[in-house]
Amino acid sequence: MSARIVHVGRETVVAAPIGTLVATRDKELRPEQTVGDADPLLTREAVQVIPVVDDGGRYVGAVDRGMLAAASLATPAGAIASDIVPTARSSEAALEAIARLDATGGSRLVVVEDDGA
Numbered sequence: 001m002s003a004r005i006v007h008v009g010r011e012t013v014v015a016a017p018i019g020t021l022v023a024t025r026d027k028e029l030r031p032e033q034t035v036g037d038a039d040p041l042l043t044r045e046a047v048q049v050i051p052v053v054d055d056g057g058r059y060v061g062a063v064d065r066g067m068l069a070a071a072s073l074a075t076p077a078g079a080i081a082s083d084i085v086p087t088a089r090s091s092e093a094a095l096e097a098i099a100r101l102d103a104t105g106g107s108r109l110v111v112v113e114d115d116g117a
Contacts, residue, residue: 015095017092018089018092018094018097028053029050029063030053031081032076032078034073035072035074038068048065048108049084049085049108050062050068057113059112060081061081062084064084067084085106085109086110090111090113097111
């Protein structure tokens with residue numbers, strides 16, 4: 001899986017590709033996984049958004065703590081995933097990606113590979 005959440009201070013952001021500044025956290029769900037499957041991923045309070053990726057590693061949306069709390073434990077993540085955070089291509093300049101994040105007023109950004117995976 002290659003969807004990643006940015007956990008980097010703005011002071012470290014340069015003109016480098018955003019993909020070089022993020023780390024893969026292995027905190028993703030598949031669309032068929034359930035809300036109950038998300039519990040182990042939420043053990044750290046810093047995890048606010050979980051990307052949902054298909055079997056090919058393509059990003060299909062994300063879920064946040066509020067969405068998960070409102071759904072039953074048997075609900076598939078893919079059924080509630082949506083575009084709640086901005087995305088950036090891995091090769092995109094970090095400053096452009098952060099500008100998009102700022103425009104949404106958000107604090108999380110999903111970085112996908114250039115092919116959308």
